Amino acid sequence: MTSEDRILKDEELVSAAYSGDKEAFSELYTRYISQIYRFIYYRVTDQDEAEDLTETVFVKAWEALPNIQLRGFYFKAWIYRIARNAVVDRHRTHRPSATFDNQVTRSDPGDSPEEQYQNNEVMTHLNKLITRLEPDLQDVILYRFFMGFSHSETSSIMNRSVIYVRVLQHRALKKLRDLMKLEISEHD
Amino acid sequence: MIDPSADILAKCLEAIEKGELSVEAALDQFSKDDPDLRELIKVAGVFRDIPEVKPRREFLVNSPVRLMNSIGSRKSRTNSIYRRPVIFSKILISFPRRLSFIIASLSLLIFLALGSGTVMAANTTIPGDWLYPVKLGIENMRLAIANQSQAVELRLQYVSRRTGEIKALTDYGRYDEIPAAAIDLTNKVQDAAQSLVELKTEEPILGNELAGEFRASLSNNQEVLKSLLEKVPSPAQPAIGHAIEVSNHEKESLNNTYPGITPGEILPSPTLPVEKTNNGNRPEATPSHPNGNPSNDGNPERPTQKPHVKPTVTPPGNNQEQLPGRSGGQPQGTHEPDPGGKPTDNSGH
Numbered sequence: 034m035t036s037e038d039r040i041l042k043d044e045e046l047v048s049a050a051y052s053g054d055k056e057a058f059s060e061l062y063t064r065y066i067s068q069i070y071r072f073i074y075y076r077v078t079d080q081d082e083a084e085d086l087t088e089t090v091f092v093k094a095w096e097a098l099p100n101i102q103l104r105g106f107y108f109k110a111w112i113y114r115i116a117r118n119a120v121v122d123r124h125r126t127h128r129p130s131a132t133f134d135n136q137v138t139r140s141d142p143g144d145s146p147e148e149q150y151q152n153n154e155v156m157t158h159l160n161k162l163i164t165r166l167e168p169d170l171q172d173v174i175l176y177r178f179f180m181g182f183s184h185s186e187t188s189s190i191m192n193r194s195v196i197y198v199r200v201l202q203h204r205a206l207k208k209l210r211d212l213m214k215l216e217i218s219e220h221d
Numbered sequence: 222m223i224d225p226s227a228d229i230l231a232k233c234l235e236a237i238e239k240g241e242l243s244v245e246a247a248l249d250q251f252s253k254d255d256p257d258l259r260e261l262i263k264v265a266g267v268f269r270d271i272p273e274v275k276p277r278r279e280f281l282v283n284s285p286v287r288l289m290n291s292i293g294s295r296k297s298r299t300n301s302i303y304r305r306p307v308i309f310s311k312i313l314i315s316f317p318r319r320l321s322f323i324i325a326s327l328s329l330l331i332f333l334a335l336g337s338g339t340v341m342a343a344n345t346t347i348p349g350d351w352l353y354p355v356k357l358g359i360e361n362m363r364l365a366i367a368n369q370s371q372a373v374e375l376r377l378q379y380v381s382r383r384t385g386e387i388k389a390l391t392d393y394g395r396y397d398e399i400p401a402a403a404i405d406l407t408n409k410v411q412d413a414a415q416s417l418v419e420l421k422t423e424e425p426i427l428g429n430e431l432a433g434e435f436r437a438s439l440s441n442n443q444e445v446l447k448s449l450l451e452k453v454p455s456p457a458q459p460a461i462g463h464a465i466e467v468s469n470h471e472k473e474s475l476n477n478t479y480p481g482i483t484p485g486e487i488l489p490s491p492t493l494p495v496e497k498t499n500n501g502n503r504p505e506a507t508p509s510h511p512n513g514n515p516s517n518d519g520n521p522e523r524p525t526q527k528p529h530v531k532p533t534v535t536p537p538g539n540n541q542e543q544l545p546g547r548s549g550g551q552p553q554g555t556h557e558p559d560p561g562g563k564p565t566d567n568s569g570h
Contacts, residue, residue, distance in 0.1 A: 055292065062288060070276040084280050088288060095292040159267065178268035183238070184231055202234075203227035206261045213264070 043108045051098050058098070061108065062091050068180070069116050075179045076120040078160070086123060090116045110189040117172070117190075162212045170205035177202055230261055237262075279408070286364075287412075290419070347386045348405075349398045370427055373420050376413035377435050383409050384442040387461070391449050396457050403460035407467045410439070414471035418478050432479035439468045 041060070049057030069090055074083035093115055101111070163171055169191075176187040177198075184202075188195045233251040236242040242250065244266055252258035346353040360379055364372050383406035390398050417435060420428040446465050450458055 055289065058292070059285060059289065062285060066281065066284065067276055070280075071274045074274045074276075080277070084276070084284070087276075088284055088291070091288055092291045159271070174268075177234075178265065179271060181238075184235070199227045199231040200224060203224060203230050203261070206230070206264050210260050210264045 044106070047098075047101075047106060047108050048103060050095075051101065051103060058095055061112075065109070065112055066091070069112060072113065072116055072175070072180055073120055075175060077123065082123070086116070086119050090119050093119070107189055109186070110192070113176075113190040114192070162209055162216075165212060166205060166208055169201055170208060173198060173201040174205050174209070226255070226258060229255075230258060233258070233262055234265055279405075283408075283412075287415075347389045347393075347395075347398075348402045349390075349395055369416075369420060370424055370431075373413070373416045373428075373431055376409065376416050377431065377438060380406065380409045380413050380435075381438055381442060384445055388445055388449060391452050396454050399453055399457040400460040403457070403464045407460075407464045410464070410468050410471055414475060417475060421478060429479050432475050436472050436475055439472050443468050 041057075043061065043064070046057045046061050050061060066087060070083055070087045073086045073090070074080070077083050077086065090112065094112055097115070163174055166174070172191060173187060176182045176190055177184070182190065184195050184198050188198045191198060193201075229251055233242075233247045237244055237247050244262065248259055248262055252262060346356050360375070364375055367375055383402065387399060387402050387406060390396070390402060413435060417428055417432050420431070443465050446461050446468075450461055450465075453461065
C-alpha cells in the first residue's frame, strides 16, 4: 500500500481544509453527511428540514474553519456541536422550546408496511416521552442511543466529562422509566 | 463523586454495546440484586428498535454539488497539502470535478454502447421508464459542464420538463409514479430559484430577465398542475398540491430578489417540453398550457434581443439537447422547449 492509498485521518483533512482546500473539506463532508443528517433528522423529524439544516451545518463549518485552533481539534465533536446549535436555532425561530417535537417519523423504505407502522409507533411514542426531559437529558439520549456514540464520544460532543455523561445517562433513563410507568398507570 | 448506580449502568450498557454480553447476561450479571438497574437496562433496550434513518439517495447525490457552490468563495491561504488518496478515485464521490468526469464518462459509455438512438430515446422517457435514469444522467452531465448562467437556464428548462412528465404520467394513468415525480419537480423548482438568486451577484441583468421568464413559466406550469389535480386520484394529489405551493412561494421570493421585473411583464413562455413516444403510440405529454392555448407566440413584448450573449455548448454526440439559445440561436431537436417558438399542441390526444 503506497502512502497515497492511505485513508487520511480527519486531522489531516481538517488541516488541509483549514488552509482552504475544498477537496479535503469535501472528503470530510462525505464522511459525515449521513451521520449529521441522521442526528438532525432525529431532532426535527422532517426530511426536508433535515436536509436543509445538514447543508447549512457544513457551510457554517467551512466558514468557521479558519478560526479554529488546530492543536487538539476534534472535528467530529465540533461538527456535531454546530449541528446541535443549528437545531437549537431552528427551534428558536420556528418552534420555541420544542425538541423531538414532531411526531411524524419515517422508516427505512425497505421495511414492509407493517414494520414501518411498528417502527413509527415506537418512534412516535419515544419522541413523546423524550420531549418531556430536560435538554441535557434529551441530548444524552440522542447521542448515546439514537446515534450510538460511546460515553467517551458523547462526552467530547457535549463538552462534558465522561463521568458527567454517565450520570446524565442514568438520570435520563430513570426519568424515562418513570414517565413510562406514569403513562401505563394512566392507561390503567 | 459519581453515583455508583450510574457507573454500573454505564459499564453494563457498554458491555452490551460492544457485544461482550447479551442483554439477558448483562441483566443477570449486573442487576441480580438491583431491580432498579434491571429496569433501566430494559428501558435502554427499547432504543434498539429505533429504525435507522438514512438520507435520500437524491440528497446524497445532489447536496455535494450545492455545497461546493456555496463554499466556493474562501481562497486558499497556502498550497493544498491534500491529495486525494488513490482509493477514493475508485469510488463515486459526487463533487463537481469528479461528478462531471464520472457522468461524462458514463454517458459516453452509454452512448457508445447503445448508440445515439438510445440517448435520443431516453430524452423522451418519463419516470418509471427504464431509460429514464439515462435522461436524468444526461441532464446532470449538462449541468456539470455548464457555466453558471447556462446552468440556471438548464434548471429552468428542467422545471418545465418535470411538469411535462407529470402531465404525461397522468395521461397514461401511471398515477403511482406521480408523487415521486412531483417531489422531484418541487426540488427542481427550488434548485432553479436558488440558482437565480446566486446568479444575481454575477449577472444581475441576465438574472433579472431569467427570473421574469421563470415566474411566467411557473405560472404556466401551475395552471397545468392545477388542471391535473382534478384528474389524479387522491394519493397523488398532496404531492402535486405541494409542488404548486412551493412554486408560489418561490415566485414570491423571486419578486423580492428581482424586484425590477413585475410579474406579467414577460408573458408566459411556451417552455413546457414535449415528452415524445419512442414508438409513436404514446400521446405527447404536455401542452404549454392546460387549455392548449399558445402563450405568447409572436408577442412583441417578449424580448428578442438578449442583453447577454451566451455561448451555446453542445456535448458531442447529443444533438438532441441544446443549452438554451441565449445567443439568439434556436434550440435544436424537437423535444426542447423553444423560448420563442410555438408550444406543442397536444389537443389531438
